[in-house]
Every structure is written in C-alpha cells, then in structure tokens.
Amino acid sequence: MVGGLSSRNKNRPAYPIVERITIIPIGLVEGPVVDFLSHRLPEVFGKKVEKGSRIQKPHFAYNEKRRQYLVDAILLKLAQIRDSVRGRVLGVTEVDLYRQDGRSVFGHANRERKVAVVSTKRLQDEYYGLTGNLEKLEERVLKEAIHHLGDTYGLKGCANPLCAMFDTSQLLDLDIKKPVLCSGCKRAIP
Numbered sequence: 001m002v003g004g005l006s007s008r009n010k011n012r013p014a015y016p017i018v019e020r021i022t023i024i025p026i027g028l029v030e031g032p033v034v035d036f037l038s039h040r041l042p043e044v045f046g047k048k049v050e051k052g053s054r055i056q057k058p059h060f061a062y063n064e065k066r067r068q069y070l071v072d073a074i075l076l077k078l079a080q081i082r083d084s085v086r087g088r089v090l091g092v093t094e095v096d097l098y099r100q101d102g103r104s105v106f107g108h109a110n111r112e113r114k115v116a117v118v119s120t121k122r123l124q125d126e127y128y129g130l131t132g133n134l135e136k137l138e139e140r141v142l143k144e145a146i147h148h149l150g151d152t153y154g155l156k157g158c159a160n161p162l163c164a165m166f167d168t169s170q171l172l173d174l175d176i177k178k179p180v181l182c183s184g185c186k187r188a189i190p
C-alpha cells in the first residue's frame with residue numbers, strides 16, 4: 001500500500017502521467033546528432049523529450065556475412081528499455097542496419113512495442129564517397145526519426161511529399177521533404 005493517498009485518489013496514479021520520448025544513443029553515435037534531435041523533436045510531437053543512458057554497440061544484432069546489424073533485434077532491445085520509461089523510445093546509432101526481409105534501411109520502428117531506431121550510416125554523404133557536413137546529416141536524421149516515431153504513434157505513409165511521413169527510401173526524396181509533420185499527420189498524434 002502507498003501511504004498518504006486519500007480514498008478519492010486511490011484509483012489514480014500518484015503522479016501525473018507525462019507522455020515523453022526517450023532518446024537512447026547506441027554505440028558511437030555522435031553527441032551533437034543526439035542533442036539536435038532532443039532539441040527539435042519536442043516541437044514536432046508536442047511531447048517532452050529526454051536523453052537516456054548510452055548503450056554499447058549491439059553486437060547481439062551483428063551479421064558477420066552482411067557486416068550489418070539486424071534492426072529488428074535492436075528494436076527488441078529498445079523495447080526492454082521502454083519497459084522502464086513511459087512513452088516512446090528512439091534509438092540513434094552509427095551502425096549499418098538491415099531488416100529481416102533483407103533490405104538495408106536508414107531506420108525502422110516496431111509499432112506494437114512503440115520503439116524506433118535510426119542510423120546515421122547511410123544518411124552521411126561520406127558513405128557514398130562525397131563530402132558531407134554535420135548540418136545536412138542532422139536534418140536527415142531528424143526526418144527519419146520523425147518518420148519512424150510517427151509510425152509508433154500509428155501514423156501511416158502520407159501523400160504529401162513535403163511531410164516527414166511521406167515514404168522515402170532514397171536520399172534524393174528524403175532531402176526534398178521537410179523535418180515536420182503536415183497538419184493532418186500532426187492532428188493524428190494522440
């Protein structure tokens with residue numbers, strides 16, 4: 001029994017429930033990228049955003065043949081972390097991700113478990129032998145983070161090519177859309 005609760009409060013939580021997004025840095029992902037997300041995501045989703053403790057490189061998800069990490073396994077790890085926090089969990093990592101179906105991806109979500117993860121790996125121009133910059137990388141990571149977090153809130157692919165929920169698999173399309181939700185998608189966030 002929790003002491004000090006009057007009978008009229010007994011069916012209510014002892015503290016207000018604050019829906020929030022917890023960002024978990026994974027592996028060696030750069031601090032500035034994580035900071036950028038924690039500054040920009042609150043306005044997009046209207047939620048409090050917190051940074052959680054960094055976890056080590058997900059060796060358990062590594063596929064030696066592909067030299068990539070299975071994103072579904074990483075999402076299950078994040079789901080364990082989510083058990084101790086309220087709201088959504090977003091992992092951010094530098095490791096290269098692939099899905100169970102074999103596709104290499106920028107990020108992915110587990111809608112049922114309300115967790116998402118994004119990787120900086122294929123969002124960097126350096127990956128393609130080009131000269132990149134941090135600002136461009138941060139914008140791309142933010143768009144991917146919005147897209148996959150949106151998935152955990154039940155949002156579907158959007159028809160508006162400027163909305164972050166528009167489905168993109170190419171950097172060219174990703175660079176066209178904006179790091180925001182269109183008004184329709186924003187209204188659908190619970």
Ligand SMILES: [Zn+2]
Pocket residue numbers: 158159160163164165166181182183184185186
């Ligand atoms: Zn939209």
